């Protein structure tokens with residue numbers, strides 16, 4: 119570890135957490151120890167947290183107290199997990215219609231952190247959490263980041279869409295002292311941007327490569343084409359979309375290191391992550407209660423694909439109880455040889471994002487387009503971008519409250535900035551965008567090249 123990395127980990131990070139009164143560092147240290155508790159101990163802790171959260175929601179949250187009552191579930195007397203499973207599954211639509219009502223008593227909506235999700239489904243949700251909850255999530259992510267081989271304080275390379283770069287001197291100093299991040303912008307991946315990224319890599323020496331699975335794969339392909347063979351991170355973290363087996367193999371060949379696959383969503387943060395043994399994803403039972411359900415609501419068996427339904431154990435401001443993420447996962451009955459007590463999930467099926475393509479051959483990550491459009495406008499409930507040729511696009515929109523034609527204008531300007539001024543953008547205004555036959559929604563569809 120370089121001296122600067124050592125200082126970041128052992129001096130600047132503690133100072134920053136102390137100065138900002140963030141629980142991140144102390145909680146992280148706790149999580150580092152608790153990960154090796156037995157399965158039974160972890161399960162007991164999880165049940166305790168579930169009980170506390172559900173009791174709280176039943177008492178202090180108008181949305182849930184009504185919901186529980188309707189379902190014949192009462193928190194006033196002792197209840198079992200079977201009773202809990204009578205609570206109806208929470209859909210994205212319900213969240214969209216009730217987000218303000220879902221805020222618990224004692225929390226001022228104006229003082230909460232607010233974010234709008236785009237996610238893999240192309241539907242947007244308003245999510246509220248406390249700053250503390252956000253820091254607990256960061257602490258947990260840090261523990262899991264270390265499973266890749268990366269260490270706190272070491273620089274990171276991210277392949278990401280429209281990254282928020284530090285602009286002021288203060289931001290740049292903070293970035294340098296706490297953890298420098300270099301970016302390859304997935305809104306524009308081509309020979310020139312990859313070459314510039316490699317030069318920055320040589321200067322900053324990141325030890326972790328982080329990004330959407332397919333973005334990392336594209337980077338790997340460019341590197342091979344450009345005959346660049348010396349980028350050797352300690353770990354690669356693939357997140358936010360399905361890691362296809364052939365892409366994983368290709369990435370591992372190019373970087374000569376294992377890929378760590380992670381799955382999460384903005385609503386509840388980290389759901390599952392591979393450890394250094396790569397034998398499946400460990401479920402984040404410290405923060406979540408995860409169920410795998412068949413369409414009829416019964417639990418799907420080990421090795422069977424089921425709808426992921428999640429209860430967030432640490433978000434008290436806007437509780438998520440039995441939330442259907444709209445992803446499908448496969449619970450595992452295997453044990454991981456690392457010795458950690460978290461249960462394993464085999465894989466998440468059906469999160470393949472399509473990349474769109476520019477006339478010069480460079481690719482644009484669909485997820486990045488969605489992150490930079492859908493999440494910015496209050497009047498957009500759902501959208502899907504279909505590229506029918508290099509110059510022609512159809513944007514399907516489902517209008518929400520506050521939708522107006524200016525949004526369409528804005529979207530066209532945005533698309534032209536990325537794909538060139540001569541493109542044609544047509545709109546289809548719909549009442550809903552239907553999922554694929556598999557049940558998965560796609561937010562971008564590329565009909566130009568499909569590979």
Ligand SMILES: [Zn+2]
Nearest residue numbers: 393395454456
């Ligand atoms: Zn493990």
